[in-house]
Amino acid sequence: MTETIKLMKAHTSVRRFKEQEIPQADLDEILTAAQMASSWKNFQSYSVILVRSQEKKDALYELVPQEAIRQSAAFLLFVGDLNRAEKGASLHTDTFQPQGVEGLLITSVDAALAGQNTLLAAESLGYGGVIIGLVRYKSEEVAALFNLPDYTYPVFGIALGVPNQQHDVKPRLPLNQVVFEEEYQEQPVEAILDYDQVQADYAGARATTSWSQRLAEQFGQAEPSSTRKNLEQKKLF
Numbered sequence: 001m002t003e004t005i006k007l008m009k010a011h012t013s014v015r016r017f018k019e020q021e022i023p024q025a026d027l028d029e030i031l032t033a034a035q036m037a038s039s040w041k042n043f044q045s046y047s048v049i050l051v052r053s054q055e056k057k058d059a060l061y062e063l064v065p066q067e068a069i070r071q072s073a074a075f076l077l078f079v080g081d082l083n084r085a086e087k088g089a090s091l092h093t094d095t096f097q098p099q100g101v102e103g104l105l106i107t108s109v110d111a112a113l114a115g116q117n118t119l120l121a122a123e124s125l126g127y128g129g130v131i132i133g134l135v136r137y138k139s140e141e142v143a144a145l146f147n148l149p150d151y152t153y154p155v156f157g158i159a160l161g162v163p164n165q166q167h168d169v170k171p172r173l174p175l176n177q178v179v180f181e182e183e184y185q186e187q188p189v190e191a192i193l194d195y196d197q198v199q200a201d202y203a204g205a206r207a208t209t210s211w212s213q214r215l216a217e218q219f220g221q222a223e224p225s226s227t228r229k230n231l232e233q234k235k236l237f
């Protein structure tokens, strides 16, 4: 096992932080490592907004009340970004048509890969963090708070800091229910029930709902509208 694999297998999200800054040199290391993630056609269709002022973190917390945001030493907003693409394309054509599913997949995958690099690089330096996807539920307000222009949208944030909590590693689905040989293998519902039990055993007294109940809460209703409304406003949908 390599040190890198050991680090990856030890990952847990950290949501409580000590009141300790992340030095600029470490942030630079983390973000330049993040930037080395692969991206679609090397378009690098994302931007990162680094938030260090407590005032801004508190303003975001008002919109998205996740404790990790206001406790973080640094909050990074990952933005799906075709604004640069529009400027580049305009050098060669009068038409720019980023609207649709491809544009969203390109930008969100690029942002996700850079985000995962960010978290791993931070963890390798002894920091911890958590991805905050809930920023999407307030997409329009978050876009306004960070002055996001046309062709951009918030994908997720990452709250980073010096960990002030420690959890056991969260058990994943059995590998053979996620990785299939040669062709897709649909899983029986028993596999879901088994994982509900694994999650219940892991969470113990902290458990409030089961894993499959959380799936029902998420997917049993129409998606929240803020993301789509903001994408329409930003000319991406």
Ligand SMILES: Cc1cc2nc3c(=O)[nH]c(=O)nc-3n(C[C@H](O)[C@H](O)[C@H](O)COP(=O)(O)O)c2cc1C
Residues within 6 Å of the ligand: 011, 012, 013, 014, 015, 066, 130, 131, 132, 133, 134, 135, 156, 169, 170
């Ligand atoms: C796209 C994405 C969005 C997430 N959003 C949130 C969030 O808004 N709040 C939160 O506390 N955790 C969030 N998480 C963290 C997940 O809950 C966490 O990664 C998952 O439960 C697995 O736990 P672990 O990271 O500790 O292994 C998010 C993770 C991802 C990948």
